[in-house]
Amino acid sequence: MSSTTATAIPAELTQAPAAAPPALSRKAVTRVVVSSWIGNTIEFYDFLVYGLAAALVFGKLFFPTVSPLAGTLAAFATFGVGFVARPLGGLIFGHLGDTIGRKRTLVITLCGMGMATFLVGALPTYAQIGIWAPILLVVLRFLQGLVVGGEWGGAMLVVIESAPPGRRGMLGSIPQTGGFSGQLLATGLFALVALLPEDQMLSWGWRVPFLISAVLVAVGLYIRSQIEETPIFQATQAQVAKRTESPVTEVFRDSWRKLVLIMVLRFAESVPFFLATVFAVSYATTQLGVSKQTMLGVVMATCVLAFPMHALFGAISDKVGRRPVYIFGALVAVLGAFPFFYMLETNNFALMFLGYVLLINIGHNAINAVEPAFFTELFGPRTRYSGAAIGAQLGAIVAGGFTPFIAKALSAADNNGWTWVASYVVITALISVVAGFLAPETSRRDLSAE
Structure with missing residues (x-):
């Protein structure tokens, strides 16, 4: 971290540990990776199931008094509220993770997410309690965002701090697929409930994916309780006890440039993902006449392919560095945006899947x-x-949370077309390309040193 600030920092807080923390056994590392992947899967299942519900049913259930377009926009806006809360979650849980520990903080985030998601599934609709229904929906979505804002940084961090130096990229990529396994679970359950007659789907079927969260969280808590605190955090506990200021304060004062860098880097990751998994599902089913089952099938196939692709790119980054892989992915997003929509228009499963492979899997x-x-x-x-969580979640607001809303508005302004939407992807991904060239290479860094 930067040390150019004029504010004096106690010497004991600026020193690296006297000795490198002991390495974990291979079995212990495997346990950490698996537990982080499962926990992340559950967290993102809870978070992403909301996105599918917003695209498919929330407009009718919670905003029935407005036009279909306005109802969809309102539903997508509530989806974005979760992203507004994520940086606040990064602040709160980043502070906890840097003070009370990574493991204890992750247990808190998992419990909080499970509670909020279950309550969404139990929420009365507009027809039952009127305006209170969308208000409570927004509140629960905010709580979801608050918790997931602290989950991502911690789940990734426990793996990176536990992994051998030459395998951090590959091992860190595995729990990152929790977003896709969560999407796979959410999409699979919605595909099942979508088979119900529409009246049953709208009355009780949509609730099932939310209520099942309680079972998943119970499993996740058991697994997460089996891991140990990371060796690096244990090695710094004596320094943490002597801390004179919040880690959040320290990050914003000394590392604000890194926070901005992470925010901009996230454009090329978040915009294509939420466009393809949320907006495109709604656009294809309402404007292009693609069946819901077909779109859900395409998304599920994309999620399955994500597992080997993450391991591949993570391993490559251990060999050639983080920056080259990141820049490559951002350039593919630039080049793949327009072909993605051309293939979506064909209403052909194989071509639509190919478009998703290009934009998402590569x-x-x-x-x-x-x-x-x-x-x-x-x-x-x-x-x-604190640094990783806050930077990533600030980027999530700008780049991810309101992507479905922005895309829907751009499409409406373009006479329900997609040219402006694809152009938005190209512009945001190009910004990330520039940021990638400006970023430092980090793959050889000693994580135990400040």
């Missing part, structure tokens, strides 16, 4: 696989949780 997955190692390696151990 472009997005290259970026997404590298982010855990890339972002956490930018910071020292005392502020690593």
Whole structure:
């Protein structure tokens, strides 16, 4: 981290650990990776199931008094509220993760997410309690965002801090696929409930994916309780006890440039992902006449392919560095935006899947696989949780949360076309390309040193 500030920092807080922390056994590392992947899967299942519900049913259930377009926009806006809350979650849980520990903080985030998601599934609709229904929906979505804002940084961090130096990219990419396994679970359950007659789907079927969250969280809590605190955090606990200021304060004062860098880097990752998995599902089913089952099938196939692609790109980043892989993925997003929509228009499963492979499995997955190692390696151990979580979640607001809303508005302004939407992807991804060239290479960094 930067040390150019004029504010004096106690010497004991600026020193690296006297000795490198002991390496974990291979079995212990495997346990950490698996537990982080499962926990991240559950967290993102909870978060992403909301996106599918917003695209498919929330407009009718919670905003029935407005036009279909306005109802969809309102539903997507509530989806974005979760992203507004994510940086606040990064602040709160980043502070906790850098003070009370990574493991304890991750248990808190998992419990909080499960509670908020279950309550969404139990929420009365507009027809039952009127205006209170969308208000409570927004509140619960805010709580979801708050919790997931602290989950991502911690789940990635425990793996990166536990992994051998030459395998941080590959091992860190595995729990990152939790977003896809969560999407796979959410999409699979929605595909099943979508088979119900529409009246049953709208009355009770949509609730099932939310209510099942309670079972998943119970499993996740058991698994997460089995891991140990990371060796690097344990090695710095004596320094943490002597801390005179919040790690959040320290990050904003000393590392604000790194936070801005992470925010901009996230454009090429978040915009294509939420465009393809949320907006495109709604656009294809309402404007292009593609069946819901077909779109859900395409998304599920894309999620399955994401697992080997993440491991591949993560391993490559251990060999050639984080920056080259990141820049490659961002360039693919630039080149793949227009072909993605051309293939979507064909209403042909194979071609639509090919479009998703190009934009998501190659472009997005290259970026997404590298982010855990890339972002956490930018910071020292005392502020690593705060820095990675806050930077990533600030980027999530700008780049991810309102992408479905912005895309829907651009499409409406373009006479329900997609040219402006694809152009938006190209512009945001180009910004990330520039940021990638400006970013430092971090793959050889000693994580135990400040």
